[in-house]
Amino acid sequence: MSDTHAESVAFVRETTIPESPPPATERGVVKWLRENLFATPANSVLTIAALYVIYLILASTLPWIFGGLWTTTSLAECREILQGKTGACFSVLTERWNQLLYGFKYPVEEYWRPNLAFLLLFIAAAPVLFFDLPRKLLIFTGLYPFLAYWLIWGGSALVPIVALLGILGGALVYQRFVKSSFAAGFFGAILAAFVIWIVAGMIIPENASENAMLRAVPSRDLGGFMLNMMLGVTCVSLSLPIGIALALGRQSDMPLIKWVCVIFIEFIRGVPLITLLFVASVMLSYFFPPESTVDLFLRVVIMITMFSSAYIAEVIRGGLAALPKGQYEGADSLGLDYPQAMQLIILPQALKISIPGIVNVAVGLFKDTTLVSVISMFDLVGMIRGPILASTEWNGVYWELLGFAALLFFVVCYGISQYSQWLERRLATDHR
Amino acid sequence: MTTITDPPKESFRLSQLIYDTRYRSLTFQAIAALVLALSIWYLGNNLIQNLRAAGLNISFDFLGDTANYDISQRLIEYDSQSSHARAAIVGVLNTLLVAVLACITATIFGVIAGVLRLSNNWLVRKLMAVYVEIFRNIPVLIWIIIIFTIMTAVLPGPRAFRGDDATSSMVLGSFAFTNRGIYIPAPIWGPGSMVVVATFIASIVGVFAYRRYTTNLLYATGRLLPVLWPSIAMLLLPTLLVFVILGKPIGLDFPELKGFNFQGGIKIGGPLIALWFALSIYTGAFIAENVRAGIQAVSKGQTEAASALGLRPGRVMNLVILPQALRVIIPPLISQYLNITKNSSLAIAVGYADITATLGGITLNQTGRAIECVLLLMLFYLTISLLISAFMNVYNSSIKLKER
Numbered sequence: 071m072s073d074t075h076a077e078s079v080a081f082v083r084e085t086t087i088p089e090s091p092p093p094a095t096e097r098g099v100v101k102w103l104r105e106n107l108f109a110t111p112a113n114s115v116l117t118i119a120a121l122y123v124i125y126l127i128l129a130s131t132l133p134w135i136f137g138g139l140w141t142t143t144s145l146a147e148c149r150e151i152l153q154g155k156t157g158a159c160f161s162v163l164t165e166r167w168n169q170l171l172y173g174f175k176y177p178v179e180e181y182w183r184p185n186l187a188f189l190l191l192f193i194a195a196a197p198v199l200f201f202d203l204p205r206k207l208l209i210f211t212g213l214y215p216f217l218a219y220w221l222i223w224g225g226s227a228l229v230p231i232v233a234l235l236g237i238l239g240g241a242l243v244y245q246r247f248v249k250s251s252f253a254a255g256f257f258g259a260i261l262a263a264f265v266i267w268i269v270a271g272m273i274i275p276e277n278a279s280e281n282a283m284l285r286a287v288p289s290r291d292l293g294g295f296m297l298n299m300m301l302g303v304t305c306v307s308l309s310l311p312i313g314i315a316l317a318l319g320r321q322s323d324m325p326l327i328k329w330v331c332v333i334f335i336e337f338i339r340g341v342p343l344i345t346l347l348f349v350a351s352v353m354l355s356y357f358f359p360p361e362s363t364v365d366l367f368l369r370v371v372i373m374i375t376m377f378s379s380a381y382i383a384e385v386i387r388g389g390l391a392a393l394p395k396g397q398y399e400g401a402d403s404l405g406l407d408y409p410q411a412m413q414l415i416i417l418p419q420a421l422k423i424s425i426p427g428i429v430n431v432a433v434g435l436f437k438d439t440t441l442v443s444v445i446s447m448f449d450l451v452g453m454i455r456g457p458i459l460a461s462t463e464w465n466g467v468y469w470e471l472l473g474f475a476a477l478l479f480f481v482v483c484y485g486i487s488q489y490s491q492w493l494e495r496r497l498a499t500d501h502r
Numbered sequence: 503m504t505t506i507t508d509p510p511k512e513s514f515r516l517s518q519l520i521y522d523t524r525y526r527s528l529t530f531q532a533i534a535a536l537v538l539a540l541s542i543w544y545l546g547n548n549l550i551q552n553l554r555a556a557g558l559n560i561s562f563d564f565l566g567d568t569a570n571y572d573i574s575q576r577l578i579e580y581d582s583q584s585s586h587a588r589a590a591i592v593g594v595l596n597t598l599l600v601a602v603l604a605c606i607t608a609t610i611f612g613v614i615a616g617v618l619r620l621s622n623n624w625l626v627r628k629l630m631a632v633y634v635e636i637f638r639n640i641p642v643l644i645w646i647i648i649i650f651t652i653m654t655a656v657l658p659g660p661r662a663f664r665g666d667d668a669t670s671s672m673v674l675g676s677f678a679f680t681n682r683g684i685y686i687p688a689p690i691w692g693p694g695s696m697v698v699v700a701t702f703i704a705s706i707v708g709v710f711a712y713r714r715y716t717t718n719l720l721y722a723t724g725r726l727l728p729v730l731w732p733s734i735a736m737l738l739l740p741t742l743l744v745f746v747i748l749g750k751p752i753g754l755d756f757p758e759l760k761g762f763n764f765q766g767g768i769k770i771g772g773p774l775i776a777l778w779f780a781l782s783i784y785t786g787a788f789i790a791e792n793v794r795a796g797i798q799a800v801s802k803g804q805t806e807a808a809s810a811l812g813l814r815p816g817r818v819m820n821l822v823i824l825p826q827a828l829r830v831i832i833p834p835l836i837s838q839y840l841n842i843t844k845n846s847s848l849a850i851a852v853g854y855a856d857i858t859a860t861l862g863g864i865t866l867n868q869t870g871r872a873i874e875c876v877l878l879l880m881l882f883y884l885t886i887s888l889l890i891s892a893f894m895n896v897y898n899s900s901i902k903l904k905e906r
Contacts, residue, residue, distance in 0.1 A: 106624035113623050120625045253520065253530075326531040332537065340887035341880045342844035348862055348879070352872035356552045357545045437641035444850055451643060468651045476640045476648070485638035 134158050138470075144463035162467045163474055166458050170474070173293015173448050177386040180224070180285060184296050187221040190214060190320040191303065199489065215307075218233050222300070225286035236263040252409040289367035295449035295478060301449075302436040305374040309435075310428070312375065313382030314421075318412065320387055331383070332497050336381035351445040370442055378435045385427035389420035422497050429490035433483045440479075450475050556817045562871045562878075565590070571864050575771045593860035594882060600777050600856065601843040607782035609835070612789025619794050630790065633812040637790050639785035642845055645784050650776035650852040656724035657681045660763050676756050678764055683771040685757035685764045702741045707735045773854035777846065789835060796831035797823070821848060829901050836894045843886055857882055 094100055107117045137157030141164070142148045148159035163170070172181060189321075208351035216230035239262035239437035248255030292300065319331035338346070350369040351465030360365050393416060401411035421428075454471045458464055519529045553559060565587040577595045580588055619630040637645070660680050663672065672678045678685040678777050716727045745752070757767030800823050808822040809815075849856040852864055858879060866875040 106622070109622055113621075116621070116623050116626050120623070120629050123629070151695055250519070324527045324531050324534075327534055330534070336888075337880075337884065340884040342847040342858075344847045344858055344885060345862065345876060345879050348866075348872075348876050352866070353876050356549050356873065358552075359548055360551050360555055384780065433639070438641075440641040440643045441848070443643070444848075451641075451647070455595055455647070466655070468648075472644060472648050472651065476644050479641055479644065480636065480639045484635060487639070 077186065096251065127414060134469075140164055145465065145467050146463075158470050159467055160470055161294045162464045162470055164432075164459070166464070169294060169453055169458065172296050173291065173453060175291035175293065176287060176296075177285065177291075180287065183221045183224070183284065187218040188296075188299070190221075199215055199493075220284065222292070223287055223289065224273070224284035226281060228270075228274050232267065232274065236354055237254040239263060239266045252407070259425070289365050292367065294453050295450045297447065297449040298436070298439045301371065301374060301439040301442065304371055305378055305439075306432045306435055308371070308375045309379035309382050312379035314386055314417070316379060316383035317386035317390060320383065321390055333385050334371075335380045337383065343374070343441055344444060346377050347441060347445045349373055364445065367446075370445075370447065373434070373440070377438075378431060381431045381434075382428060383426045385431060386420060388427060389422075389424035390416065392423050393419055425493055425497065426490055429486060429493075433486050436483060436486070437479060450478065505597075527582045551717065557608060557871075560873060561871075563585050563905050564865075564871050564874070566627055567869070569865065570868070575774055575855055576764050582800070586861075586869070587832075588853070589865060590857060590861040593855055593857035596774075596854065597843070597849075597856040597858075597882075600774060600781070600846050600849065600854065601839075603778050604781035604785065604846065605839045608785040608789055608838070609777070611782055612838075614794055615786060615790035616793025616797070617789060620797060634787045634790050637784050638791075642780060642784045643848055643851060645853055646776055646780040646848055649780045650772065653683075653772040653776050654681050660759060663759050663764075672753030672757075678757055678759075678767075680764065682763070683769045684775060685767045686758050687754040688766070688768040690753040690755050692715065692753060694748040694751040697748060698741060698752060701744045703735050709736050712736060725798055732764065771854070773852040773871075776852050777849050777854050781842050781845055785838050785845075789838055792831055792834040792838070796827040799830045800826045832901075833894060833898060840887055840890050843890070844883060847883070 087206055091097065095104060101224065106439060108114045133156045135158060137155060138160045139150070139151060139157060140160050142151065142159065142161040143165065145159055145162070148157075148161065152159075168178065168181065176184070191214070193207070194211045196212055197203045197205065212233070216234045219233075220230045232360050243262040244255040244259035246255070247258045294401035316335060319327050320335065321329075322328045336437050347370065351366065351372040354369045354372070397415055397419065398411070401415040407416065440449060440451045442449050443455060446452070446456075448456055454475060458471060459467070519525050524803065566585050568582075569586045569589045570582050571589070573580055573589065573592050575596060576592045577599060578588075578592060580592045615630050615633060618626050619634070621630075657679050658681065660678075660682065665678070676687045712732060713729060716729055720726050755766050757764045757769075759765075790846050804822055804826065805818055808818040813821065847854055847858040850857055850859040853859065861875050862879045864874055869875075
């Protein structure tokens, strides 16, 4: 049989053919282009439209950016050099750099202080943000607020030290009494802190700030992007504990506490931040004792903190509601009392669920700090709209300044949201 | 013989107030009530003392006084001799106007961007991601200022439209984009125009009735009538017919350059445009994310199951995907609408006369009635928020999954 075959078939291949490459349309760049950009006629139209949009944007911005001038002293000089050619006048940024970052009143020779505080912020925030770092660093985080206050405002070091002592005293009392009863520890701590503050307030001499190591800077001299950063960091960190307390209060069985929290949260969430800032600027001082003068920065911090704590409370309430009921019952069946159950079982899980929401609130709040320019505080936007655009040299330099402000906010906010996504992946304990 | 005696009656001890769970919550609430009352008393006392020291009192009489300031963008009659209350109402209407306009356009932007973010097209997908990230991460105040600057610094003045060598011209001969605002044609309601409007409303009702009829017919007999083309025809034909028969009662008043400015037509002021557009694109970026999340939340099995039942792609979308996606999309969408309403208070930054700028701005500064003005302002926004959230609760309970 095989013989006949051998004669009838002219050629029998004995080795396999080497693999030939796939057709040109099915590999490499061409395949990717075909599948991702030109899959259907409609898709091709979309691609071309998108390319055109990108071309328009780049064609109008790139020459402007690369033709930019960095070293002139006024807009008129820019226009003279450019002579009708396209080009930005970035010199406003170099010339007014300090004003944009620190405001126009902060003493120039003291710029190192906010700079140092800003650098230390990263060290202080690092152990909170990244869990792998040694826990001992948290001690510095605890000290940071007092240090930063002293660096930025200057004046007598006694004020932050006394504040710190009060809190340390409160913490000691809490440690001592919390074993017998949470309430005793908690209220004892508050009482102890107040006693220390009041006693120390009587001891500190009136003229302590006059010959201090660091020159005192009043808070109305703060400004620029520094003010945005300070408001954002302060209000977010203050509003986290308050938000947790409000969220727990809203879930409470005690009707009075529950309703106080509900009314507070819904009221704050129902009004825009601007009205709260109006309260801070024109109304809040009526509620302080007649002889006291509380400065605008502190009043704004109070109102923004109230604002963001209401939003954080809602986020955390969502986290609490998402926990299965079994977690609450499990904690009860172990015989834990309410503070223990919350600290050990409920809050760690609820806060973990709430992280993306909390970060959203933080980013939103940081963006909202620009609203203080409406009540004539000179933050970044306030500086741009006020002193810089009104000056004779730079009247009309809109895009460079607004673009710079937009870029600064974009970098910070985008950075925070990327961090939150990383954290979410890091904390994901379910296997998906 | 022993008798079972009652257990010794526990006398109430003070420590029970803290250690006995029966009384503990009462104790805490009593403490909380005390603290609350004390702080209210303290704040109120300060308020009264401060007001007395400043020679002020709380009174809302100023609302009836003459306002003495002008508002250029207004929906109702108002002049500088009108009262502060009327100025506030103008402001309320302006707030609602910009909020409604921005809600509509933000939804359009958001839905388009959200759907395109899920496109198969890599370039479009990335472009939309860039749009969303850029607009979400830059404060809305900066966007409002940027767009307002475009309106005032980039667009030509009315002068540029004049003469034979005009550097600018009107778009389609009827829209003028100037740095004072955008001029569009205004409708003129001639005699008989109400008949046209009534016909149009009647046709809308008719379309709904027809759709309901086709649905009932489908369920009763299984026969499917065409819906789209009859609906369009019913919507347009009768109105057009009446319009032509009555001799075109509704005309258009085109803006015209007279002297130094445009006359006629409707003027939409620069601040309104800036606020409207900025709120739309800013909130649109957030809505895009909601839409994307909503569509992705419908599992792929739903599409496949619907296709397996033999539904065509359009019906799969309308009957299976959208109803489920909307359940996820609409609640955050409504809270975005709420955000738009609240963010419209930024109008004060560009001088749009909304309630914050009239009542909380000029009226407050003129009368010095800080507490009253801010309270009224908060009350207004609070009412709007509560109304919207009440509506949202009703909606949420109506779409809740019916579980057994």
